[in-house]
Amino acid sequence: xxxxxFVSIIGAPNVGKSTLxxxxxxxxxxxxxxxxxTTRYKIKGVLHLPDAQIIFVDTPxxxxxxxxxxxxxxxxxxxxxxxxxxxxxxxxPFPKGLEDGRYIVxxxxxxxxxxxxxxxxxxxxxxxxxxxxxxxxxxxKLYSFKAFIPISALKKAGLDDVLKEILQYLPEGPRYYxxxxxxxxxxxxxxxxxxxxKIINRTRDEIPYSVAVTVEEFKEIPEKDMLYISSIIHxxxxxxxxxxxxxxxQKLKSIGQAAREELELIFGKKLYxxxxxxxxxxxxxxxxxxxxxxxx
Numbered sequence: 429x430x431x432x433x434f435v436s437i438i439g440a441p442n443v444g445k446s447t448l449x450x451x452x453x454x455x456x457x458x459x460x461x462x463x464x465x466t467t468r469y470k471i472k473g474v475l476h477l478p479d480a481q482i483i484f485v486d487t488p489x490x491x492x493x494x495x496x497x498x499x500x501x502x503x504x505x506x507x508x509x510x511x512x513x514x515x516x517x518x519x520x521p522f523p524k525g526l527e528d529g530r531y532i533v534x535x536x537x538x539x540x541x542x543x544x545x546x547x548x549x550x551x552x553x554x555x556x557x558x559x560x561x562x563x564x565x566x567x568x569k570l571y572s573f574k575a576f577i578p579i580s581a582l583k584k585a586g587l588d589d590v591l592k593e594i595l596q597y598l599p600e601g602p603r604y605y606x607x608x609x610x611x612x613x614x615x616x617x618x619x620x621x622x623x624x625x626k627i628i629n630r631t632r633d634e635i636p637y638s639v640a641v642t643v644e645e646f647k648e649i650p651e652k653d654m655l656y657i658s659s660i661i662h663x664x665x666x667x668x669x670x671x672x673x674x675x676x677x678q679k680l681k682s683i684g685q686a687a688r689e690e691l692e693l694i695f696g697k698k699l700y701x702x703x704x705x706x707x708x709x710x711x712x713x714x715x716x717x718x719x720x721x722x723x724x
Contacts, residue, residue: 429479429600430479430480430481430600430601430602430603431479431480431481431595431598431599431600431601432480432481432482432483432598432599432600432601432602432603432604433482433483433512433513433514433598433599433601434483434485434511434512434513434514435482435483435484435485435512435513435514435515435516435594435598436484436485436487436508436509436511436512436514436515436516437449437484437485437486437487437516437518438487438490438505438508438509438515438516438517438518438532439489439490439517439518439519439528439529439532440489440490440491440519440520440525440528440529440531440532441488441489441490441491442489443489443518443519443520443525443528443550444518444520444550444551444581444582445458445486445487445489445518446458446460446471446486447460447581447582448516448518448548448550448579448581448587449471449473449484449486450473451581451582451584451587452473452475452484452587452590452591453473453474453475453484453610455610457471457473457610457611457613458471458473458486458621460625470485470486470487470488470504470505470508471485471486471611471612471613472484472485472486472611472612472613473486473610473611474604474605474609474610474611474612475591476607477595480595480598481601481603481604481605482591482594482595482598483604483605485508485511485512487504487505487508488501488502488504488505489501489502489505490502490505490506490528490531490532490536491528492531495712495713496712496713496714496715497711497712497713497718497723498712500715500718506536509536509537509543512543513543513544513597513598513599514543514544514545514546514594514597514598515537515543515544515545515546516545516546516548516590516594517529517532517533517537517545517546517547517548517573518548518550518581519547519548519549519550519567520549520550520551521549521550521551521552521554521555521559521560521563522551522555526563526566529547529567530570533567533570533571534570537571538571544574544597545571545573545574546573546574546575546576546577546590546593546594546597547564547567547571547573547575547576547577548577548579548590549563549564549576549577549578549579550579550580550581551580551581551582552578552579552580552585552586553580553583553585560578564576574593574596574597575593577589577590577593615646615695616643616646618691618694619643619646619657619659619687619691620641620642620643620659620722621641622687622690622691622694623641623659623661623683623687623703624639624640624641625687626683626686626687626690627639627641627661627672627683630679630682630683630686631671631672631679635663635668635671635672637712638663638664638665638668638712639661639662639663639668639672640661640662640708640711640721640723641659641660641661641662642659642660642662642721642722643657643658643659644658644659644660645657645658645702646658652698653697653698654697654698654699654700655691655695655697655698655699655700656699656700656702657691657699657700657701657702658702658704659701659702659703659704660703660704660705660706661703661704661705661706662706662707662708662711662721663705663706663707663708664707664708664709664710664711664712665707665709666707668707669705669706669707672705673705680703680705683703684701684703687701687703688700688701708721
């Protein structure tokens with residue numbers, strides 16, 4: 429009997445969803461950062477097993493959003509709850525993490541009780557084991573979770589238990605994707621996300637949340653066995669443009685170098701990366717701009 433199905437990973441911003449996805453697949457398909465709201469898309473990662481195919485759906489962090497684009501990202505995450513066979517809700521065992529978990533259960537999970545869900549308590553390496561029992565007891569009363577699994581996504585602890593539980597609740601089904609496909613992201617999306625990751629991890633304050641990246645040109649140069657990529661970094665204000673470019677262009681140069689090195693590993697060939705910074709005033713508040721930037 430072959431099993432297959434779609435499994436949504438949901439949780440508050442910065443709870444470790446993308447780290448978990450990468451760990452389960454044993455390769456990087458989603459960018460990660462210690463800063464919240466890194467994931468902006470529904471990213472699929474496909475795990476191929478001898479008797480099963482699990483399609484994980486990583487989602488933007490669920491939070492009480494005020495900015496229009498953030499509201500749109502939360503809506504994306506909520507929509508996946510209707511489309512999948514199983515839900516993994518990730519929480520952190522700290523006061524704010526528990527508060528976020530309660531909010532998601534009360535506001536969203538309870539409206540789709542026909543979906544089986546597993547509670548993953550992440551970062552358990554940072555607490556004492558006896559602290560887990562009251563958390564499990566509380567969330568057991570909030571929702572009929574199929575299982576409660578303590579994990580550390582970063583240290584890859586508890587992941588075998590996660591897969592074991594998923595396979596219990598996965599339905600019989602076909603092989604949806606060929607075995608050589610690991611993610612549904614296009615090459616251009618992968619490039620844009622890697623560049624955005626380097627920006628997020630090299631800037632601070634509002635910059636990571638005000639940045640969008642588009643790939644304008646992606647072409648092979650066969651005679652040199654290399655790729656040429658031209659990409660635009662979109663920001664909302666002139667001051668942000670200055671921060672990303674940096675003194676004498678040094679910040680932009682370091683972003684480009686880090687992105688190029690990782691992309692060369694991904695694509696397995698030399699790469700020339702052109703980066704430009706453009707001001708797109710308050711793009712997060714204008715849905716027409718999201719479409720134009722390929723963010724919708």
